[in-house]
Amino acid sequence: xxxxxxxxxGLVQPGGSLRLSCAAxxxxxxxxxxxxxxxxxxxxxxxxxxxxxxxxxxxxxxDGVKGxxxxxxxxxxxxxxxxxxNLKPEDTAVYYCAAGVYYYCSGRGDNMxxxxxxxxxxxxx
Numbered sequence: 001x002x003x004x005x006x007x008x009x010g011l012v013q014p015g016g017s018l019r020l021s022c023a024a025x026x027x028x029x030x031x032x033x034x035x036x037x038x039x040x041x042x043x044x045x046x047x048x049x050x051x052x053x054x055x056x057x058x059x060x061x062x063d064g065v066k067g068x069x070x071x072x073x074x075x076x077x078x079x080x081x082x083x084x085x086n087l088k089p090e091d092t093a094v095y096y097c098a099a100g101v102y103y104y105c106s107g108r109g110d111n112m113x114x115x116x117x118x119x120x121x122x123x124x125x
Contacts, residue, residue, distance in 0.1 A: 002025075003024065004023070005116055006095065007021045009121045011123075017086075022079060022080045030054040032053055032099035032100060033099070033101070035048075035098050035100070038095045043093075045109060046107065047107050049065065051080065052103060060104075060105070069082060087121075092121060094120050096117075
């Protein structure tokens with residue numbers, strides 16, 4: 001059974017950076033599509049970024065984070081990262097990583113099979 005644990009969230013000022021980590025146990029992430037999602041208070045969960053399984057590694061980003069966020073894998077550590085630069089107050093949310101067997105991440109993550117507990121990112125001065 002795949003288990004995912006996010007870390008790296010916290011409080012950061014606008015314009016700052018954070019790197020979120022999604023560490024897996026119980027199985028290798030190599031064969032899964034991995035997505036980062038977020039949910040802000042009062043809003044629906046939304047996809048932030050999605051990366052294909054190892055060997056594919058094609059990455060997609062929500063329009064609002066393109067050019068600021070980067071998703072990557074480190075297979076040796078069975079971990080996926082989300083590097084977030086130039087953070088804005090509207091990026092404030094709980095961020096979740098999820099793994100799925102489909103080749104894409106649906107907008108709200110309905111097709112993902114495994115989820116972490118989430119990590120809170122707060123962007124505020």
